[in-house]
Amino acid sequence: xxxLEQSPQFLSIQEGENLTVYCNSxxxxxxxxxxxxxxxxxxxLLVTVVTGGEVKKLKxxxxxxxxxxxxxxxxxxxxxxxxxxxxLCAGAKRNYGQNFVFGPGxxxxxxx
Amino acid sequence: DAGITQSxxxxxxxxxxxxxxxxxxxxxxxxxxxxxxxxGHGLRLIHYSYGVKDTDKGEVSDGxxxxxxxxxxxxxxxxSATSSQTSVYFCAISPSSGGVRNEQFFGPGxxxxxx
Numbered sequence: 099x100x101x102l103e104q105s106p107q108f109l110s111i112q113e114g115e116n117l118t119v120y121c122n123s124x125x126x127x128x129x130x131x132x133x134x135x136x137x138x139x140x141x142x143l144l145v146t147v148v149t150g151g152e153v154k155k156l157k158x159x160x161x162x163x164x165x166x167x168x169x170x171x172x173x174x175x176x177x178x179x180x181x182x183x184x185x186l187c188a189g190a191k192r193n194y195g196q197n198f199v200f201g202p203g204x205x206x207x208x209x210x
Numbered sequence: 211d212a213g214i215t216q217s218x219x220x221x222x223x224x225x226x227x228x229x230x231x232x233x234x235x236x237x238x239x240x241x242x243x244x245x246x247x248x249x250g251h252g253l254r255l256i257h258y259s260y261g262v263k264d265t266d267k268g269e270v271s272d273g274x275x276x277x278x279x280x281x282x283x284x285x286x287x288x289x290s291a292t293s294s295q296t297s298v299y300f301c302a303i304s305p306s307s308g309g310v311r312n313e314q315f316f317g318p319g320x321x322x323x324x325x
Binding site: 131133138139140141142143146186188198200201202203 | 243245250251252253254255300302313314315316317318319
């Protein structure tokens, strides 16, 4: 059972365009993380959101945690080729033995 | 970089042979995790450890065992490798479990091919 769904699965855009990717669940999480993974490397943590409704900005990236703490979005403004990669969301649940659940990822390709 | 190394980085082995992957951290974090990553499945938890000699199963633990005799080392063993265990294996560490500081930091991965 996939506890976290991500959409779209694949996204190919031109440099300079804006995009949004989504992470959705029917479960409530105590926090949610976004990671970016490049080929041949491990995932790298971008941000952690904790409070329902929280918005965090990291340069051209804006992350939002849903009010009910079941979903999140990542918006990229003026995408650049360096943004290319696999974007993963991961949810953490208190008192959940396995601690972290990952979505399947959104593979983003930004063309110059 | 979080101080996490994995060895070997690449391995090719034959069905039925034992394989051990090593994860080493220099951060003294309590929690360590082993994941496998496969197309269409994302990252799936194999086993995790919440302290020396304290381990528990994850979502896809069948065919795998782990050991943690020191804080800094977490070993993943495939007792008798099968082709279905061909994958990229990632180790991760975390300073805590649950709560607001439950962030994970990943190693560079080990690409394992079982022929």
